Structure formats: structure tokens, C-alpha cells
Amino acid sequence: MDEDPSRRSSQISLLPQSNHVMTVHQKKMSIEDVAARAQVSITTVSRVINNVLTVSDKNRRRVEEAVKSLKFKPNISAQRLARGFNNSIGLVMPGYPGIFHSFYAIELIRGVGHGCELQKLDMVFHITSGTNQLNTNNVGGLIFADIIDNQRQVESTLALGVPCLVINHKVTDLDVSYIAVNNILGAEMAADYLMNLGHQRIATVTGNVHTQGGADRLKGFKKFLEKKKIHLPEEYIYEGDYSRRSARSAAEKFFSLPKPPTAIFAASDDMALEVMGFVLEKGMKVPRDVSIIGFDDNPACLYAPVALTTIKQPLFKMGEDAVKTLNAIMTGKVTTQKKILLDPELVMRESCASPRK
Numbered sequence: 588m589d590e591d592p593s594r595r596s597s598q599i600s601l602l603p604q605s606n607h608v609m610t611v612h613q614k615k616m617s618i619e620d621v622a623a624r625a626q627v628s629i630t631t632v633s634r635v636i637n638n639v640l641t642v643s644d645k646n647r648r649r650v651e652e653a654v655k656s657l658k659f660k661p662n663i664s665a666q667r668l669a670r671g672f673n674n675s676i677g678l679v680m681p682g683y684p685g686i687f688h689s690f691y692a693i694e695l696i697r698g699v700g701h702g703c704e705l706q707k708l709d710m711v712f713h714i715t716s717g718t719n720q721l722n723t724n725n726v727g728g729l730i731f732a733d734i735i736d737n738q739r740q741v742e743s744t745l746a747l748g749v750p751c752l753v754i755n756h757k758v759t760d761l762d763v764s765y766i767a768v769n770n771i772l773g774a775e776m777a778a779d780y781l782m783n784l785g786h787q788r789i790a791t792v793t794g795n796v797h798t799q800g801g802a803d804r805l806k807g808f809k810k811f812l813e814k815k816k817i818h819l820p821e822e823y824i825y826e827g828d829y830s831r832r833s834a835r836s837a838a839e840k841f842f843s844l845p846k847p848p849t850a851i852f853a854a855s856d857d858m859a860l861e862v863m864g865f866v867l868e869k870g871m872k873v874p875r876d877v878s879i880i881g882f883d884d885n886p887a888c889l890y891a892p893v894a895l896t897t898i899k900q901p902l903f904k905m906g907e908d909a910v911k912t913l914n915a916i917m918t919g920k921v922t923t924q925k926k927i928l929l930d931p932e933l934v935m936r937e938s939c940a941s942p943r944k
Contacts (some may be wrong), residue, residue: 616657624653638746639722647720654746655754673727675709676913679740680732681778682714690856690885691902695732695754697822699907704911705907706914711762715740723749728917730754730909735798750916754909755902756799757928764907764925770934772802772900773931774807774852777880780813780896780933781850786878790848791824792837792858801829804854804882822846829857834858838865849877849942856881863938874940884934901929 593715596649618636622629635650642650653659663841673690678699686692696712703710717737721744723729728750731741738761745763753765765882781789791808794801799890805824812819822844825837834853838861841847851857859881863873873893883886884899915921 588681598842613759616659616764618659620657621650621653621659624657625649640722651743651746653804655742659746660748660934661739663682673725673917674707675726676703676910676917677711677713677721677726677729678732679713679715679721679729679737681735681737682701682716690887691881692732694902695906698903699730699910701903702907702910703811706910708910708914723747726938728752728913729821730906730913731756733798733800734758736813746805749833752909752911752913752916752925754905762924762925764916766912766925766929767900768900769907769930770803770900771807771930773809773900774804775811775880776931776933777852778808778811778815780935781852781878781880782812784850784878784939786850788823788846788848789817789850789852790825790837790841792825792834792851792862793826794854794858795828796826801854808852812886815904827854829855829858829897831857832880834861835865838862841851841867842869847877851879853879854884856885856895859897860887860891861940863891863893863895867941872939875943878939878942879938882931888934888936891938893938896936896939897934898931899934900931905929 609798618629622632625632625646627650631642631646636645663802672907678696680686680692680695690861700710713721715721715737717735717740721729721740721745729744730736731753733755734741734753741751741753741761741763745761751763753763755767756765757767758765777787778831791805796802796805806810810923822840825840827833827837834857851862853862859879863879865915865933866877867878871877879895881895881897882900884897888895888897912925
């Protein structure tokens, strides 16, 4: 792609805005106003805005609160002239055990990486605990892969005027662009498919319900069954955490019940495959004795003992589209927020069938 001469920078400005620019009702806030509100020097404000890590936590908090309170917008145009366009973007992903063995994480990284290749950008990968301060000096913008215990990082990035975008999380409480999957719809599709096969005793192993994806998949599943007046006993809901360990515990519980389920919806393919393994170990058959449906469309589904029916979420496309959208924000081609909700799709294989009479 040819270089756009207007692409000079996407970083925030060290330069103060004019104190004399007025709106009809209110003076436009300047860096001096922020310094006065926070009771720190202009230099300290500039260091916080540009993520210089030598600022004390106390002063950083005061500046960030002042920026937010005054709705200060750094002079991005001046910064572009000062620095030139930054050709790198950062991918910020909350860390968890086994992240580099996770289909979800790998697909997002692949999608973002491919998007960077197409847009001729470099990628900086950052695993976060949610508590550390992000240094944005070496990137032109940030992609946050979900918001899990790190909303403050997103808020700070927005307050500092750094171009950013959130993926895999529908954001309703912040003024930020996002690209997410309709998890509620995906769970409804899974429940609808099992119901249409004739199942009435349908259980679910949830994902981590403290994440938006886990909560929405449970919400969609329960909502659909309630709408169709299919009873969902409490013992048919097992709160998992996307791990195989939790899926095995769920399977042990379900098949110790006087009336075990005839179908199980697992909120991830990894959990669905673990449930399948348990069922087969116990001498039962899939789908003759129990139907199983997952969520993700992990390639491992094809090589399971029984090819797994699943709900496909377009992780690769989400990552690729995120780079394209962020690049447009960084270069000023997009000036309004983008709110994009991608639809999942049902992938039918061999692990589901009508219940035995």
C-alpha cells in the first residue's frame, strides 16, 4: 500500500494547546489548566501524557484525574508534525496460564499480525496483568484484546488521546471503538440447534462468567430456553472457567444426576472436547447417548474421536479488521467511533443427533 503523505504521526502531543481558543460556552482546556488542577508542573503533565515512567504513582493519578475531569484533549495534530507517523501498533492482551497454547489467543495474534502485514505496520505484543502502566511512546495506537481487570488502562489511553480500539468486548461505558462477537446470539444458536433435534434436557458448562464472553454465552443460552419454555434446572448449569479441568468436573456432576442431560453446550471447544473424553471413557457414545456442542471452531474439533459440532466465532477476522480500523483512526481517515458486532455461525459435524427414545 502506498504511503499516505498525511500519515505523519498518531502519538499524542507534548505541545500545549492555546489558552485563547474559545468555544461558544467554554474555554478549550490546555496543558497549563491540567497542571494547575493537578497541582503539578507542566513538565510532569507532559511526562504523564507521554507515558514517561519516572513520574510517581501519586502524581500520575492526580494528572489522570485532572485530564479526565477537564476533558482535556491533547493536540494530536501538533504531535504528528513533531514526531512523524509511528508505524507500529500495540496489541495488549490480559495474561492467563497457557496463553500460548490457547486457540483463542493464537487466532487473535495471527489475525492482528496478518492485518499488520497488509497495512505495512509493525506489531508490539504486550501481555498485561491489568495493573502495570502502558508505555505508548513506541506505538501509534493500541488494540486491547478484551477488557479483563484492565479497564483503567483503556481509560488512561483514551484520556491521553492515544488512538485505540477494543476487540472481543462490546464496550458500552467508554467512548471507544470496538469489534466484538455476538456471544448472546451464538449461545442462542447452540440452544436452538439442540432443541430442534428434540432435546429437552440440555445442560451447559459456562466460561468464566466474570468475562463478558462467558457471561453473555450463559445469558443467551438461558434466554433462549426460557423463551421456548424448556426447563433448565440449576444442576444443569456448571460454572466453568474455559479450562479442561472445569469441564471434567462438570461432566462428573452431570452424569451423576438421576436424570443426566441428553445434550451439553460447552462455552468453549476445549471444554466440549474434555466432556466428550469423559463420556467415551465411561463407555457411552457420542452422539447416541449424549450430544455435545462447543464454541470457537478450534481445528482440533476435526480430529476429535467424534468431529465436534460448534459455534464458530471469527477471531482471525476480528484481529485483521481491528488493525485496518485502528490504522484508519491513526491516520485520521476515520473520526467517528466504530461499533462492530460480528455474527457467529453454526458449524454442524457429527457430535449432535436426536436423543434416544
